[in-house]
Amino acid sequence: MTPRPLPAADHNWWHQPALVLAVCGLVALFLTLLVPGSSFVRTLLTTATTGLSVLAVTRAATAWLHPSPRLLPYLYFLSALIGAVLGVAVNLLLRAHEGELATLLRRYPDIVARTFGVLVIIAGVVSALFLARDRNRRMEMAYHAERAKNAEQEKMLVETQLKMLQAQIEPHFLFNTLANVQSLIDLSPPEAKRMLGHFNDYLRASLTRSRDAHGTVAQEVQLLSAYLSILQIRMGERLRFAIDCPPELETLELAPMLLQPLVENAVRHGLEPKVEGGTVSVAFRRAGERLSIRVSDDGLGLGASSGDGVGLANVRARLLTLYGDDARFTLEACDGVTVTLEIPLRP
Structure with missing residues (x-):
């Protein structure tokens, strides 16, 4: 014994x-x-x-x-x-x-x-x-x-809410994209082909990310790039975007689909209502032992993009569940809206 x-x-x-x-x-x-x-x-x-x-x-x-x-x-x-x-x-x-x-x-x-x-x-x-x-x-x-059991249940609840939100968002986005592809086939076949290519990339990245409990910065960048490329074809010159991610940060861990609600919020509420459109920027930086992510737009600001939206609230809740007090979420309004996330570095 x-x-x-x-x-x-x-x-x-x-x-x-x-x-x-x-x-x-x-x-x-x-x-x-x-x-x-x-x-x-x-x-x-x-x-x-x-x-x-x-x-x-x-x-x-x-x-x-x-x-x-x-x-x-x-x-x-x-x-x-x-x-x-x-x-x-x-x-x-x-x-x-x-x-x-x-x-x-x-x-x-x-x-x-x-x-x-x-x-x-x-x-x-x-x-x-x-x-x-x-x-x-x-x-x-x-x-x-x-307490650990309750924390795990809370995490599962937040993940379920995220998937429900994603299920509500994606059909709208998918149907709009397919409708745009259908209209572009007659007007501009090359544009329709390009949109289908980005759409294929988005579906592949989205399905892979939604089934994984963990992901990387590189996977999130791929998803955002495909998503914004589709929106850029739909909005034309009214939408510009930039994703800045140093190569050494691409292998860091990042929760799946954590940034897409922020980008979608910026485009839908900040840039689409603006006549001349604008730019969405996503920047990844290392700040000591933390990963800093800034999602900013030069749209209409908080008057159109409320900080109490479902997408932002869901991101806050998910950060709290995944990282607790180690995560930071800040929302700033200056020539648009800037959302900054800070999470611990996890290779």
Whole structure:
């Protein structure tokens, strides 16, 4: 039978021995005052040996055995009692070797009897303390497990909401794109062919990203490039875009389809209503140990592109679920709208 590993909380291993020695010191002082002429040092040695034996046997039993919660009280009591008897036996053998055992039994038989009675009481107290500590630890582990379960459920909920949002967005985008391709076939076959090429790239990147739990910056750049290229053909010269991503950042981890709602928000609410259109820029930068992503447009600003939109709210919720307090989301309005995301670097 192999011992189970000690919990992470046991790295302060000296806490329990220090507490045991402090209690043994108080017991030794009490016994010294109770027995006239007794030595405090000798009594302290006796109580300390007994206390540390109780601690050693109890910890060894809990480390090697795997009792059910129903049997824990009996295990703790029996371990504490065995440890107490072992500690007293060691001290009695030392006293017998020095010729003190016979004198002790002859002069203070009632004290010896009361000592064993006290040992039983101490064993019960120690077992109750260990049992309470074990229950507290189990409750703490259950609490953390429940928190982790709730966090995972919240993450799944956000991902489900994202997929629902994507399911609502994509049909509209797909039907518009197909309608544009159909109209371009008669007006400009080369443009129709070019749009179909970008549309194929977008579908391939979109399907791959939506099925992956993790992705890379390069994959997100590919998706955004295909998406904006389609919109650029539809809007003509009214839409310009630029994606700036240093090659060393392309292999970094990035959640799938995290940026598309931001780009779509910029085009739909910032640039499409503007007569002369404008430019969408996506820039990736490294800021220390964080990845900074800026999505900006020079459209109509917050008057048309509300910061409380479904897409932006979904991105905020997804960042909170994926990165917690390590992620930052800022929204600025200056000659358009700029959204900045900062997330931890994950290769």
